Structure formats: C-alpha cells, structure tokens
Amino acid sequence: MKISKKRLYLILGGLLTIYVLLAIAPAFAQDMTEAEYRPFPVIGSRTAAWIAAQLHLLFGSFILGVPMFAVIIEFIGWKTKDMRYDRMAQEFIKLCMGAFSTTALLGGVLVFILIWCYPKVMSKLSGIFGPTMIFYVILFFGETFTLYLYSYGWDKMQGRHKGWHLFLGVLLNVWGTAIMFVSNAWLSYQTSPATQHGILSEMRKKSWMEEQLAADPSRTPETVMEGVTDHSMIPLHNETTGEFMGTVWDAVNNFTWMPINIHRLVGNIAFGGSIVAAYAAFRFLVAKTKEDKAHYDWMGYTGNFIALCGLIPLPFLGYWLGREIYLFNNTMGINMMGSLFSWLFIIQAVMIGVLFIGANYYLWSGMGRIQGAEIYARYRPYMITIIILCVAVWMTPRTLSRIASPSELSAMGGGNHPRLGLFGLMTAKNTVVNIIILITFLSFLFYRRSGKTPTVSWGKVGNVAISSIFFFATVAIVVIGIVGFSVPTDLRVNVLTPYQVLIALVVMAVVTVVDIFMYRKATTSGAINWGEMTDRSQYVLILIAITFTSLMGLMGYARSGLREAWHIFGVMQDTSVDAFTPLLSEAVNMVAIIMVIFFALVGFIFWLGLWGEKKKQEKTAVEREAVAQGDD
Amino acid sequence: MKKLSLFTTCLIILVGSWVFLRFVVGGIISVPIPSSVIAMYMGLIVIAILVHISVEDSQFREFLRPIRETLVDDRRRLHRRVLVVLIPLFLLGYTYSIIAQRANPPGSPRDAHPSPPLELTYKDEVIGTMQDVVNPYRHYEKDDPEAFRAHVENGKRVYHDNCFYCHGDHLDGQGHFAPYLQPLPANFQDPGVIPNFQESFFFWRIAKGGPGLPAAGTPWDSAMPIWEDKLTKEEIWDVILFLSDYTGYQPRTFGEAH
Known part of the structure; x- marks a missing residue:
C-alpha cells in the first residue's frame, strides 16, 4: 500500500504528539500545589532552566551590545557627514529589532520555568527583590518604546532632528544598561549574599550586631567590632535562621554585583560586534555584486574592530571578577581556579587563544586589500610565533595528573612538571595575556598604517620611539611576571598584576597618540579595496562569533556552578534531584546544544530580515518598471 | 643552494x-x-x-x-x-x-587542589570560617621577633619529628618515603604551593590529613595522616610558620583590600 506524503507526515506528527503527552504525563499526575520543586517533563528542571537562561542571556547580550556601538557609529556618520556610517548603524539596529522580541520571549519562558520548577527559590528571591522587579518592568517599557522610536524614526529624524535621534540612542543604552544591572543583582546575590561593612545599611548593621551579641553574651559591641573594617564582609542573612535582614539596596549592592556588571557590559560589546561581523561575513559570502561585497566587507571589518575593542579589556575585567570571588570566599575561589572548575579555565584559555588568533588573522588578511601593506608582511611570522608561544603558556595546565599516564607522572616526579608547571601559575598567565594584547594592538597599528607614508620630519624618530616603547614595555611585563613567582600573593594580585595591565594600557594610549600625529598628513599610496577579501577570512569571523558564544556559555556554567549545592550561597540549600555539579563534559555538551539553538534562531531572524528586504526590493523594482512603462 | x-x-x-x-x-x-x-x-x-x-x-x-x-x-x-x-x-x-594494551596502572584523576570546607575545625572545635581564620602567632613576626623565632623553631622541631620522612629535609617533597607514595607528598619549594593558599588551608590539610579530603575529586589516595590526633593546635600553627620561613614563600593573604 502506498502512503501519501501528507498522510505519512500526519502519522508521524500524531505519534510524536502521543510520545510527548506520554512523556510529560507523570509530571501532571502529581499533587504539587505546595511543592518545593516541580520536575520539568522529560529533560528535567535544571536543563530546561539552563537552556532558557543561556539563550535569554545570549540574545540579551546581543541586543544590549549592538545599540552601544550603533549610536557611536551614527554619531561618527553625523559628524563626518558620511552617510555610509549612518546606513550601517541603521542596519545594526534592524538586526537588533528582530532579536528584541525573541529576547523578551525567552525571558518570559525562563520566568515560567523558574516559577513552575523552583517555586520556593523564586518566592524567596521575589520576597527580597520585589521592588527591583517593578523597576525592571518600568525599565523594560522604557527600552521597548525607545527602541521603537529610535528604529522607526531613523529616516524621519534625519537632518535637523539628528541630535534628538542620537539622544534617543543614548537613552536606549541607558535603559538597556540599567536593565542588565538590575537582573545582574539577582544572580550575583545568589553567588555572594553579603556586602562590605562600609557600605552596609544601618538597619543591617544593627541587626548583625544584635545577632553577634545574642550568639555570645560574653561579648560587648566593642569586642564584636574588633578587627572589623569597612572592607569586612557582612552576611545579609541571620546566620541561624537564614532570614533576610538587609535592605533591598544591600541585596542589590552585593559583593560581586559591580564586577559582573562591568564584565558583562564590555562583554556585550565584544559579543555584539562578533555577531554583527558574522552576519556581515555570511552576507559577504552570498553577495552577488561587487558593491554588496564591498559593503559587507566593510561591515565585517567594523564588527570585528568593535569585538576587538571589547575583547582587549575583557581578560583584565575577568581577572578582577575572579579576584572579587576569592575575596568573597576563598573556598569558592579555589574551586574556581584550582579545583572543580580548573579545567574549564584551560578550555577558556584555548578559546580566548582562538579569539585572539582569529582577530589577528582577520587583520592580517585585511591588509591584503590595501596596496602598500606588503612591507608589514615580514613581521607576521614573528608575531604569529609570539602569539602562539603566549597561548601555549596560557593553556598549559598547572597539574597534569588528569592527562598524564602513571609512567609519565612518575617520570615528572608528581602531577606538576618541574619546568612547564610554572606556566600554570597566574603570574605566567597574566604576563602572556598582556603580551598577546600588545601584539594584537601592533597588528591593528600595522593595519592602520598600511598604504600610508608619514610626511612629518620626525617620522623615523617616531618609529624608533614606538618600537622602543613596545620593546621596553614587553620587557617590563615579563620582568614583573618573573618577580611575581617569588612575592606574596597579596602583592602580586593587588600591585604587580595591575601594573602589568597599566603598562599595556599606557602603551596602547601613548602609541595611538604618537601614531595619530605621525600619520595626520600622511600620503596615501593605495586605497582600501573593500570586497577583496578571501573567503577564509570570512569564515574566521564566523568562527570568532561561535567561539564567543561557546565561551559565554561555559563561563556561565562556571559562574552558576560555583555556588555548588546552594541556590543562595550559604543560605538556601539546593535539595532538588539536580543538586550536584554537572561534569565538564556534560556542560560542554549542553553549551554546544544551546549554541546550535542560538545560531538557528539568529539565522532565522536574520533570514526573515533578508526576506523582507528582498520582497521590498522586488516591489520597488516592479513599481519602477511600471512607472517607466507609464512614461513610455 | x-x-x-x-x-x-x-x-x-x-x-x-x-x-x-x-x-x-x-x-x-x-x-x-x-x-x-x-x-x-x-x-x-x-x-x-x-x-x-x-x-x-x-x-x-x-x-x-x-x-x-x-x-x-x-x-x-x-x-x-x-x-x-x-x-x-x-x-x-x-x-x-x-x-594497544599496556601494563599501566589506572591514572590518578585528582584535582589540582582539594576544595576546603567553609569552616575550619580542630577535632570537633570550630575555630572559625576558613576565610577569616589567621595564624594566631603570625603577628609576632612584626610585634615580637623573638617570640616568632621561638614558634618557628618549635615548628622546625615538629616538622623534623613528623613530616620530613615524606616531605623531605629540604621541604621539596623528596623524603625517604616519597618514592613509594602516590600521589607524591607536597613540594613546599614549588612557587605554586605556599603562596596560593591561606594559612587556614594548610591548617586544614595538616589537621585532617588524607581522610579529611572532600568527597569531590575522589579518589585522593593521600597517605597524609590525621595530625590533629597527634599534634596540638599550636604545633600545627608553628609548623606552618616554619614552612614559610624555611622556603621564603608567604602564604596567601588578602591584605588591606579585604
């Protein structure tokens, strides 16, 4: 008997529906009106919340990051009167518009899952953060309407209204940043429900003192305060009952709130830039005309430049966040860097290595489209060598016991290699990351200079000065790194590492200024041939976006997993069936699945935009033809 | 050519x-x-x-x-x-x-460092949170150098009476018993050991030994005895002072920023 295609689909659809209903049936068969936890059907609560939260975060990061640089690009276009910038900024915002509703939708899905699966946790959190949730809704309305005005008013508000339009763009970013800060308060509080004595509310100071005196009646307020400084960490909960005793602001301004805020703010710029660059790469690869190729090449370059601007400070900000986690709780810090999650940071090093190598590769490829850039090609092998050596140090694990055979371990005399083991320490890793950043900056400098000849009389002196700055800065960073092996950790973390970072930042600032003056009236030997890029370089842009997405997913696993079996660290224990830390392999699989879903959704949204654009172009073409025929 | x-x-x-x-x-x-x-x-x-x-x-x-x-x-x-x-x-x-099959024993899948508990205890007595406990004799280093030397000397005695058989007379983990232990005893001369941890961490490791290691990251297979059964609190703190004094490495502190 031959079954028609339609019937086959109907049968398959029916079977699938029956399977799903059977699979979720047990969940509905339980009385869970007063439950502490409710199981999410089939995949489990944690997996469901994980997927929804990570997807929401990825989309959120995109729609918060893109307007930040879109408004800057729009401003550049307005000031330089170059409409290309304006058009590109508008295109960025169009991408944002498509992703905006998906972000909100995923946020809704996440809230439903949390309320359904974790009612007690949500009840506790909403009891503390209730007022911020109202504030969040207000901010969300503000952002939605501002985005609509900003996007739909783009063409209408050209000319004398441009200033107002830019104001809308800035306002959009204010709303967006505020939204992120509010939601960051909820999750950072779960990790670090404590704040420093110096910024604690009077109400909590008083209740904390009462708790201390009640716990040990032999103590007086003076003896309780012995050794307590403004920096001392005070829990926001009654240590016996677990009851929240602080103010809303105490909970918001918890110990890791600001480091997460700043880290995510800059991370959003880098992520937004990379997604935009990947979009441009895709459009470049499918472009049929030279004009389109040139436009999307330029867009890809801009996206990558923005991603790089965000990427460069990210390791420093991540380091700061890590330092704060150690300060909040040393055990949590050891878990992160030396124990449960230490191998995750090796994967992180590999991925950041991919990002930097990819970004440099793209810059070097880009020099191929500039006439006169050949003179810098001779430096490339050395730069690749330095970057690879630095990445090798960065990804060398401290302890090799998990990846060495027993005979290799006995040959090494333990889990640490006597020489390479030193690369596993933070002082070595901080040193190499600063050097990678300087080399990446040098690549950008070469790119900027390509095809130009300085006309200033002090050109040679300037070059010698810049080379010397790079050389001595690198030597200084390496020397500080070596000294870091033999000084107390406190000194290394709080003085030496910040100095290394400072040196790298000062080099970038000073060299940029000198270079701007050197090349102010430079003669141009060749134009940039936009569109003349290899396809390989475009795949690198896509790879960078994929790497960013995976990295965010994996670091999200670390940030959340650090709480171990606590919903609120040290206060509210996780007693669900998922109260165990998933294996790294499980986390990697989950992140891979989330990444595939994310790119499928992003691809669909971008395709919708393209589809609409195509229809519009076809309609315009038909109208033009009709007008032309009418003229005849 | x-x-x-x-x-x-x-x-x-x-x-x-x-x-x-x-x-x-x-x-x-x-x-x-x-x-x-x-x-x-x-x-x-x-x-x-x-x-x-x-x-x-x-x-x-x-x-x-x-x-x-x-x-x-x-x-x-x-x-x-x-x-x-x-x-x-x-x-x-x-x-x-x-x-190809090899006659290799199973590998040792241990973590780089065990995760310490949140609270530091000696036998059943709670000393304080791991984060906040400091060596009660450390301040002598500045306040009373003579008393500090006495504690270090006591630590040296404790070390040579109990620890050097495994951790070695140069504190490099190369003691007489070391070749027969897996995992090997800690090497305190390694720059990644003492500077990375607070003194409370070392107190915990010495007091609780191998059996006190956390469930996460097992099997540890550590041969370290439970020293709180044999040493006093003061002796443990003193031996920690000796470890840093001999090697020149300072245990981790969080300074004024904390």
Missing part, C-alpha cells in the same frame, strides 16, 4: 618543534613532557603554520603547489608510490599505539 619550498619549510618546523619538545625540553633541559601536553603544543604549532600560509592567497597556492604536483605530476610518480605506502603505515602504527 636551492631554496626550500614553503611546504618543506613548514614540515621541518613541525618535525623540529616535536624533536625540541620531546628530546630537548623533555630530555636535556628537564624531565619528559606528557604526550598529551606535547600533542596540545603541536596542535598550536599546526595552527600557527596554517595561519601563516593561508593569510595570503599567493602564499597558500605556493604551499599547496608541492602537494598538487605530487598528486598529479608524472615526474613525481615515485614520490606518490612511496607516500601511498608510508601514509597508511604511519596511520596503522599510530592506531596501534593508541589501542
């Missing part, structure tokens, strides 16, 4: 790097590097080569030229035949080296 092709140069770099890591770093300079780490470094070198050859189209074509010639050029027929034999042989050998 004929200039080497880009392909040959890259091949020489690749093989040279492997020889350097395997025999120079892992032989002449230091002890052997685990093969997994060499594989990781070789992967990076391959990436570096791929980046170098593929940035420019002309260079990419130049790199591919000998491969293409070997595959299609009639003058390279001999090369082709040799490769047709060598490549499967290499893959065969590689596959065999991976799947």
